Amino acid sequence: MAIILSVLFIFSFTYGIEDCVSLFNKEKFFQSERCFKNVKKGDVFYPYSVYYLNLISILNDDLDEKLESEILKLNDFAVSHYGYLVLGRYYLKKDPKKALIFIESVDEKALKKEDLPFFIYLKSEIYEILGNRELSFKLKKKLALNYTFDRYYGYSTLMSIINKLSEKEIYKAVDTLSSYRMFDRALKVLSFVDYSDRYLYYKMVLNLKKRNYKEGMRYFYTIGKKSKWYPRAVYSVILYNRKYDVQKRFFKKLINTNKKKFINRAAHRLMKKSFYRQNYEDMKFFSRYIDKDFRFYSDKIWFLFLAEYRKGNFKKGAEILEKNLNLFSNKGKIYYWLYLSYKDIDKDKSFYYLKKAGSIKGNDFYSLWAKKKLGISKVSLKVTSKLNIKYDKKIKLLKGLRESGLYKEGYLEGMYILRRNKNNLESMFSLYSVYPELTARYFARIKKYYKFSFPKPFPEKTNSNLVYSIMRQESFFDPYAVSRSNAVGLMQIIPPTGKWIAEKLKVKGFDVTHLFDINTNIKFGEWYINYLIKKFKGNLFHGIASYNGGEVIVKKVLKNNTFRDIAEFIEYIPYNETRNYVKKVYRNFIIYNQYYPQ
Structure with missing residues (x-):
């Protein structure tokens, strides 16, 4: 009986990796250590055993050199790189040279995006302690400019070195903060650049984005009309001040600048807005300022058509489309709307265009909707070759983690495989077999394997x-x-x-x-x-x-x-x-x- 119980005990701890992790998360470190030690070297979960045993030794402040050496050998697994990160942090003050060994072993591809700022910060700190201030500052600048939006390490690092940055670099940081809607921080950072028309322009835009229109407009009127920033400022008022009457008034100001780039963009924006407000007179006015060489010129034709169609002038609208058919890349959309335009005027012509829309290859909405009306149910999803799935130790680990309820861990390992093997189709198919949600975006870009971008990865849910x-x-x-x-x-x-x-x-x-x-x-x-x-x-x-x-x-x-x-x-x-x-x-x-x- 004792022998049977012993066997059952070993079996549960060898294959129940989720039990070991659960014990660790409950801070039952002694029991979890015993559990992880029962995971043998040949087991698929061995990398996780080594990772957690290193964590436990850190918590006990009793480092094991054999465990440290072992985790360095397991660099094919994402979890090991997190181990290097933790060990690097542990040795930061105790032994910075050893910390550097671990931190330089980290592959950024193994880390989640949100963990990269901490990694860069830690690396810069290690170099600082070791006296390599040049490399440390280079990393701090990378952190400050590329991860400005990070609330813990990016922004604080930026503020700590901002006096050493160029004006160009500070504006880059402002742009990044603005793109993440961190307007108050962007305004604070902006205070470190010299007063200029560019500075006034940024103050205006940031306040307009905050919907502080009164303050934003105050800065607009301080920008000189002869400044190179003036046309951009006028355009930005149209872009960020949502009041239609203000946008119309400033469009007239924009016309006077004669800056075609901004005039075309603004006209395109206001043409669409006036259409959806059903103000067709304004729509036609704005459309006149969209040049033929503007990249969205086809939108002008589309909205001129749609306005006529919406008013019930189906034939007039159809003629606009037919005369400009060559401008549109999405032919299915145009054919379908010609079908609708002629539906009550010329049934034969209408049906002709419906068939044209339905004949378009691919899976665009309009071709699919036309096919449905024509009673054509099938879409093109052919796969021209068989899957070649190779179950190596990494894929077996993923499968084991998912089946053990350690989904996040498996997802992390899968992301690492994805980032390292994007050009290896065999690896992608292997990953698809256990974590199809990770490969969906990859297969969506390959027409031959488009079908695999439509998985059902959570059938139990x-x-x-x-x-x-x-x-x-x-x-x-x-x-x-x-x-x-x-x-x-x-x-x-x-x-x-x-x-x-x-x-x-x-x-x-x-x-x-x-x-x-x-x-x-x-x-x-x-x-x-x-x-x-x-x-x-x-x-x-x-x-x-x-x-x-x-x-x-x-x-x-x-x-x-x-x-x-x-x-x-x-x-x-x-x-x-x-x-x-x-x-x-x-x-x-x-x-x-x-x-x-x-």
């Missing part, structure tokens, strides 16, 4: 084709994605919506961090899209549009228009992001339905 269609567009299956608007996880749920859904589902103790949990994120996202579709009386397109753009804008579009076709609803949505979103999610849905019939 959901089987809904619609949910995966949204997930693909929202995060491309990244459970840890955070957008600049703070949308979180696979289904990109913003915190206020997450809190509201939690209340509806009566989830107690909800915290924003729960949205990083795969099960919670999918559950909330699936409930929300079903709620929206139900709210819009079962209309799939209205539900998808409101998932991205919000219920209010969808209700407004529905209230202010009548529709003969769902394409009209999509193109009348005033947000470009939402228009494209609806089309792409529907495309995803069609492909998922073919690949995974339900």
